[in-house]
Amino acid sequence: MAAPAATAEIKEVGYSRNGFDSRIDTDTLRSLYLAPAFVKEGDKVDNTVPTPHKDYGTESTYDKESNKIQYTTFAKFPPVRLLPNAERKRILVTGGAGFVGSHLVDRLMLLGHEVTVLDNFFTGSRTTVSHWVGHPNFEMARHDVVEPFMIEVDQIYHLACPASPPHYQYNAVKTIKTSFMGTLNMLGLAKRTKARFLITSTSEVYGDPEEHPQREDYWGHVNCIGPRACYDEGKRVAETLTYGYMRQDGVDVRVARIFNTFGPRMNPYDGRVVSNFIIQALKGEDMTVYGDGQQTRSFQYVHDLIDGLILLMNGEETRPVNIGSSHEFTIMEFAEAVRDVVEEVQKEYGLPVKRVGIVHKDMPTDDPQRRRADTTRAKEQLEWQPRWAVRQGVKEMVLYYKQAMDLGKI
Numbered sequence: 502m503a504a505p506a507a508t509a510e511i512k513e514v515g516y517s518r519n520g521f522d523s524r525i526d527t528d529t530l531r532s533l534y535l536a537p538a539f540v541k542e543g544d545k546v547d548n549t550v551p552t553p554h555k556d557y558g559t560e561s562t563y564d565k566e567s568n569k570i571q572y573t574t575f576a577k578f579p580p581v582r583l584l585p586n587a588e589r590k591r592i593l594v595t596g597g598a599g600f601v602g603s604h605l606v607d608r609l610m611l612l613g614h615e616v617t618v619l620d621n622f623f624t625g626s627r628t629t630v631s632h633w634v635g636h637p638n639f640e641m642a643r644h645d646v647v648e649p650f651m652i653e654v655d656q657i658y659h660l661a662c663p664a665s666p667p668h669y670q671y672n673a674v675k676t677i678k679t680s681f682m683g684t685l686n687m688l689g690l691a692k693r694t695k696a697r698f699l700i701t702s703t704s705e706v707y708g709d710p711e712e713h714p715q716r717e718d719y720w721g722h723v724n725c726i727g728p729r730a731c732y733d734e735g736k737r738v739a740e741t742l743t744y745g746y747m748r749q750d751g752v753d754v755r756v757a758r759i760f761n762t763f764g765p766r767m768n769p770y771d772g773r774v775v776s777n778f779i780i781q782a783l784k785g786e787d788m789t790v791y792g793d794g795q796q797t798r799s800f801q802y803v804h805d806l807i808d809g810l811i812l813l814m815n816g817e818e819t820r821p822v823n824i825g826s827s828h829e830f831t832i833m834e835f836a837e838a839v840r841d842v843v844e845e846v847q848k849e850y851g852l853p854v855k856r857v858g859i860v861h862k863d864m865p866t867d868d869p870q871r872r873r874a875d876t877t878r879a880k881e882q883l884e885w886q887p888r889w890a891v892r893q894g895v896k897e898m899v900l901y902y903k904q905a906m907d908l909g910k911i
């Protein structure tokens with residue numbers, strides 16, 4: 502299936518539902534991860550090497566000759582909504598310096614809440630949220646969730662856990678410990694503070710599914726002794742713990758099952774398919790398709806995911822909810838779609854275009870053959886559905902990596 506054609510420009514993310522208004526204009530968000538040189542205004546395209554954002558956060562200047570990078574910090578922060586005390590929530594985000602976490606933090610900060618980030622920086626990076634460091638509504642602690650953490654909060658978004666297959670398999674025992682102990686500690690905190698608790702579970706709880714597409718009431722097909730089990734079973738037991746605390750202690754819980762997600766700030770060496778393909782294509786290297794590429798996935802852009810998480814947290818649905826796209830690609834089709842977008846960006850920005858090849862590598866053990874989110878529950882209960890076409894999201898991610906390359910960060 503060909504990549505869907507780009508749809509109309511998306512000017513706003515978020516929703517106003519259940520008394521919680523999470524709407525933000527897309528340009529404001531974009532200014533937190535894309536340099537102005539890559540934000541196209543009408544037909545005007547700036548082909549020069551991008552300058553980092555001049556207003557907020559940390560500016561970095563890279564000198565190719567000396568291979569030195571200089572950081573300058575700014576005391577000016579992105580403007581945030583001024584909320585009355587009664588509406589301003591104290592929100593803890595574990596894994597808040599990670600790929601998904603940092604976008605959630607941006608959104609919650611812009612909306613005017615008080616945000617505390619916990620991260621051990623194993624796979625997260627301080628640079629993803631550095632534009633908030635020093636803001637009166639923002640706090641960040643280097644902390645591993647396998648140890649208890651005491652704080653007074655109203656909401657907990659529990660994201661902390663490596664999510665890319667090579668990363669989570671690198672130290673399998675640590676991954677399952679993070680899922681189990683981390684979730685136990687955060688649920689204990691939710692119980693003590695009476696905070697609402699949201700865990701980001703995963704489509705991997707369905708394993709290599711025998712039912713397609715995957716609905717939330719499908720119990721899954723997981724190899725409990727395979728190399729992916731540390732993550733799959735870790736998240737499954739984390740869900741079990743979550744509902745244990747709900748039934749036994751009355752903790753107010755929300756469970757999001759996240760399907761494949763991509764976007765800016767995904768670590769370029771994360772090892773997942775979208776970052777691998779874009780980096781390979783930008784560098785003019787062959788794209789690596791594992792196996793014959795006939796396995797399928799559905800990919801959602803990170804802003805859609807954040808919309809779903811915020812709606813779930815502030816809605817009434819306590820059952821697990823799939824958050825993902827229902828547009829299914831084979832990996833081979835996806836490789837071709839990414840290659841097209843990279844070439845399109847290269848042409849648009851006057852960069853040399855080189856058509857890269859596609860090479861096949863071994864299929865990882867237990868790699869799920871088919872995966873597509875059934876999002877009926879999210880549509881019905883949260884009134885949520887993805888707004889971003891894959892092509893629009895991939896384009897932003899290409900620009901983000903291109904900018905990082907020009908700045909010597911990749």
Ligand SMILES: O=c1ccn([C@@H]2O[C@H](COP(=O)(O)OP(=O)(O)O[C@H]3OC[C@@H](O)[C@H](O)[C@H]3O)[C@@H](O)[C@H]2O)c(=O)[nH]1
Nearest residue numbers: 664666703704760761773774777789790791796832868
């Ligand atoms: O370079 C690559 C990388 C990956 N792939 C393939 O692309 C598909 C997607 O692989 P990814 O590593 O991106 O992600 P997976 O779908 O295997 O796992 C993901 O699932 C859902 C999330 O919760 C997790 O972030 C992650 O575990 C797989 O079939 C994989 O074999 C390639 O063909 N080439």
